[in-house]
Structures are given as structure tokens and as C-alpha cells.
Amino acid sequence: MEKQAVTIYDVAREAGVSMATVSRVVNGNTNVRSETKDKVEAVIANLNYRPNAVARGLASRKSTTVGIVIPDVTNIYFSELSRGIDDVARMYNYQIILANSEEKNASEVVESLLSKQVDGILYMGNIIDDRLREELDKSNVPVVLSGSVDLKNQKPSVNIDYISAVQEITEKLIASGHKKISFISGPLNQTINSDFKLKGYQNALEDAGIEYDEDLIFAGEYEYESGYQLGDEIRDSGATASVVVDDEMAAGVLNYMTDNNVKIPDNFEVVTVNNSHITLMTRPQLSSVIQPIYDIGAVSMRMLTKLMNNEELETSEVLLAHGYAKRESTKN
Known part of the structure; x- marks a missing residue:
């Protein structure tokens, strides 16, 4: 027999409170008495309740998801960028949807991510053509370029020189x-x-x-x-x-x-x-x-969180410092 998923209704009934109270506890609302909060949290732990991110997104009109357009998931460079992005996304409670574009169908990939109601997009691709610009411009979510350059400088970006x-x-x-x-x-x-x-x-x-x-x-x-x-x-x-x-x-x-x-x-x-x-x-x-590949990803994700919260950016074009590692393949 298939086990039924625990719902917010089950938690509310077990704790003897309203579903609204459970929702406030789950979302960190401070307008809940401490004893009530403790009781609800104990029931959540006992029932192993996991809040439905989609349902929460519908209520807040935010999906708490970010779309990442990556040209090649097998390339080490983009994998390291993604790690920096993911670590910061976790800090701010965003989920990641990773989409592989293979540099050929980036505009379709962006369109697909927008249909999933993502709150923002991080673009890593090496090609930004007019069709992609059009798709990004008509979206109603913020976009940040991560390790990606655009001569028209229409979107915030993080790179090195x-x-x-x-x-x-x-x-x-x-x-x-x-x-x-x-x-x-x-x-x-x-x-x-x-x-x-x-x-x-x-x-x-x-x-x-x-x-x-x-x-x-x-x-x-x-x-x-x-x-x-x-x-x-x-x-x-x-x-x-x-x-x-x-x-x-x-x-x-x-x-x-x-x-x-x-x-x-x-x-x-x-x-x-x-x-x-x-x-x-x-x-x-x-x-x-x-x-600083990891940092490029991390900084670009932090920029995106600010934009998604309607915060001002200090600068829209970030250039991180680079260095040089002398090893055995060169004389200098």
C-alpha cells in the first residue's frame, strides 16, 4: 500500500492549530507565540512533514527557483561555476533548475525555464545572439550573465578581464x-x-x-x-x-x-x-x-538574489581579479 504524503492539514490537525499558523511557522514568521511554535515544530518533526515548495510558491507568487543555462554540463569550467551558484542559492533558500543548452538552442532553453515560473535566470553561454536577447528582454524576471560576456552590456555580468x-x-x-x-x-x-x-x-x-x-x-x-x-x-x-x-x-x-x-x-x-x-x-x-571560477558563480548568484528582491546593485558589471600559476608547461 502506497504511503500517503503528510500534508499541512495533517500537521495542523495534530497540533490543534490552524493551517495558517502552520504556514507561518514553516515560513519563519515571527508573529507566532513561542509555545505554539515549539508545538508545531515538534509535530512537523514527528510526522516528517516536508513543505511543498510549489504550493508555497503559488501562495507567495514566487517559485523560489532559479534557472541556470549552461552550455555543456560535462565541461569542468561550467561545473565549477555551477558549484558556486548552488552554494549561494542554498544560503538564500533557492532551488536550482539546470538546463543544458549545447550552445545551439539557448533561446528555447530560456523559454522553457520561463514556462516553469523561475524567479530569475543565470546565463553561462558563450553565444548571445539577437534571438536570445529578445527572449531575455521580454521575460519579466532578472537575468545575470555568469562567466559570459555581451558586447551590448544589457544585462548584469560577472567575469574576469x-x-x-x-x-x-x-x-x-x-x-x-x-x-x-x-x-x-x-x-x-x-x-x-x-x-x-x-x-x-x-x-x-x-x-x-x-x-x-x-x-x-x-x-x-x-x-x-x-x-x-x-x-x-x-x-x-x-x-x-x-x-x-x-x-x-x-x-x-x-x-x-x-x-x-x-x-x-x-x-x-x-x-x-x-x-x-x-x-x-x-x-x-x-x-x-x-x-576565481567558483567565486564568479557565487557572486553572480548573489547579484541575482538582490535583483529578485528588488534591491539596487552597486555595479552591473563585476570584474573579479585574476592571477597566474606558473607550472611545468612553461619556462616563465
């Missing part, structure tokens, strides 16, 4: 004497790559008087296999070092070079950008920009 970060690591390779430095990227139709990370690489070359060479630019997918498969082309290009925008791709490039008897870092240097734990798992370990 990607241009400066990539420029700094490219300058380190130049300082080691490299003239032919390859740039290994995800799709170049993504703003974060074409207008930010590639721009940082180009700035470093220009400042050093090194001519920009499109033959040293390689675009693939944010996957280990993609980095490995680009290895032939990178080596044939004559490059002696690589700046890679993704740790999985960087691990693929590194292993390709090692498998083909290219000594790292003596004959080839590799530096990456995200500083996920993958950088510590490779041999040699990967030098990387230090991104």
Missing part, C-alpha cells in the same frame, strides 16, 4: 623568446573568443612588434579530443608555443606534443586560461591564468 588575462600570458611566452605563438580557441563566432581572448593575444603581439599571423589561429571545440586532433596542424604551422582558452583543449595539445616526442617546455610551451583541476592532472602540469 579576459583581454588582460590572455595578453599577460602571451607576453610571458614572448618574454621566453617565442615569435610564433599559436592561439587555440573554441569557435571564433563566440564573442568571448573573438572580441576578448583573441584581442588579448593580438594586443601582446602588437606591443612586442610581432606580426599577427592567421595561420597560427586554430579553432575547435572545448574538448580534450579537439585539442589533441589540432596537434598536427599546430606542429606543422611552425608554432613553438600555444595559448589555449580551455583546459581540456590544452590537455589535448599537451598530450599530442608529448606523444610525438616534443619536449615540454624545452621545445614547446603550453599555457591555458581556466586553472581548473585538470591543470594539476596533466604531466607536466599546465601553467594557467588563475580564474
Whole structure:
């Protein structure tokens, strides 16, 4: 026989109070006498009553849920971002609905989340096109970009200064004497790559008087296999070092070079950008920009909680500090 779920009516009947009183206790309302509160809480514990979040949302006109649009749930970078988001969401009693967009159908994913009556949306995707902007603009809930950039700056966002970060690591390779430095990227139709990370690489070359060479630019997918498969082309290009925008791709490039008897870092240097734990798992370990990935997620979720409570933001564009971790894949 199937066990019946305990309802607020059962708690009220057992405690000898009204359902409104039980509701006030559950929702932390202080307008309840202490002895009544203690009695209701004892019944809740005895019956193992769990409040229905959906029903509570209907009563308050809030669903207490936040939708997260993530381009690839298997990518370490986005997983770490999500962890920061989830920890802060728990602190403020929000539930998370995670939606994988695969960068192809983000507008449909946003539409689906809105149909679930979410109170806010955190967007992590690398593509923000006009169709997605339209979907976000017509929503009646706040939106924050987490580790995602938009040239039009229409939504609050949390990132690092990607241009400066990539420029700094490219300058380190130049300082080691490299003239032919390859740039290994995800799709170049993504703003974060074409207008930010590639721009940082180009700035470093220009400042050093090194001519920009499109033959040293390689675009693939944010996957280990993609980095490995680009290895032939990178080596044939004559490059002696690589700046890679993704740790999985960087691990693929590194292993390709090692498998083909290219000594790292003596004959080839590799530096990456995200500083996920993958950088510590490779041999040699990967030098990387230090991104506060967890913090990007946590701060973006905190910003969203403020917007959902109609609070003012001190700033709508947050740039967190980045650093650099020198490891064995580079000389500097």
C-alpha cells in the first residue's frame, strides 16, 4: 500500500492549530507565540512533514527557483561555476533548475525555464545572439550573465578581464623568446573568443612588434579530443608555443606534443586560461591564468538574489581579479 504524503492539514490537525499558523511557522514568521511554535515544530518533526515548495510558491507568487543555462554540463569550467551558484542559492533558500543548452538552442532553453515560473535566470553561454536577447528582454524576471560576456552590456555580468588575462600570458611566452605563438580557441563566432581572448593575444603581439599571423589561429571545440586532433596542424604551422582558452583543449595539445616526442617546455610551451583541476592532472602540469571560477558563480548568484528582491546593485558589471600559476608547461 502506497504511503500517503503528510500534508499541512495533517500537521495542523495534530497540533490543534490552524493551517495558517502552520504556514507561518514553516515560513519563519515571527508573529507566532513561542509555545505554539515549539508545538508545531515538534509535530512537523514527528510526522516528517516536508513543505511543498510549489504550493508555497503559488501562495507567495514566487517559485523560489532559479534557472541556470549552461552550455555543456560535462565541461569542468561550467561545473565549477555551477558549484558556486548552488552554494549561494542554498544560503538564500533557492532551488536550482539546470538546463543544458549545447550552445545551439539557448533561446528555447530560456523559454522553457520561463514556462516553469523561475524567479530569475543565470546565463553561462558563450553565444548571445539577437534571438536570445529578445527572449531575455521580454521575460519579466532578472537575468545575470555568469562567466559570459555581451558586447551590448544589457544585462548584469560577472567575469574576469579576459583581454588582460590572455595578453599577460602571451607576453610571458614572448618574454621566453617565442615569435610564433599559436592561439587555440573554441569557435571564433563566440564573442568571448573573438572580441576578448583573441584581442588579448593580438594586443601582446602588437606591443612586442610581432606580426599577427592567421595561420597560427586554430579553432575547435572545448574538448580534450579537439585539442589533441589540432596537434598536427599546430606542429606543422611552425608554432613553438600555444595559448589555449580551455583546459581540456590544452590537455589535448599537451598530450599530442608529448606523444610525438616534443619536449615540454624545452621545445614547446603550453599555457591555458581556466586553472581548473585538470591543470594539476596533466604531466607536466599546465601553467594557467588563475580564474576565481567558483567565486564568479557565487557572486553572480548573489547579484541575482538582490535583483529578485528588488534591491539596487552597486555595479552591473563585476570584474573579479585574476592571477597566474606558473607550472611545468612553461619556462616563465
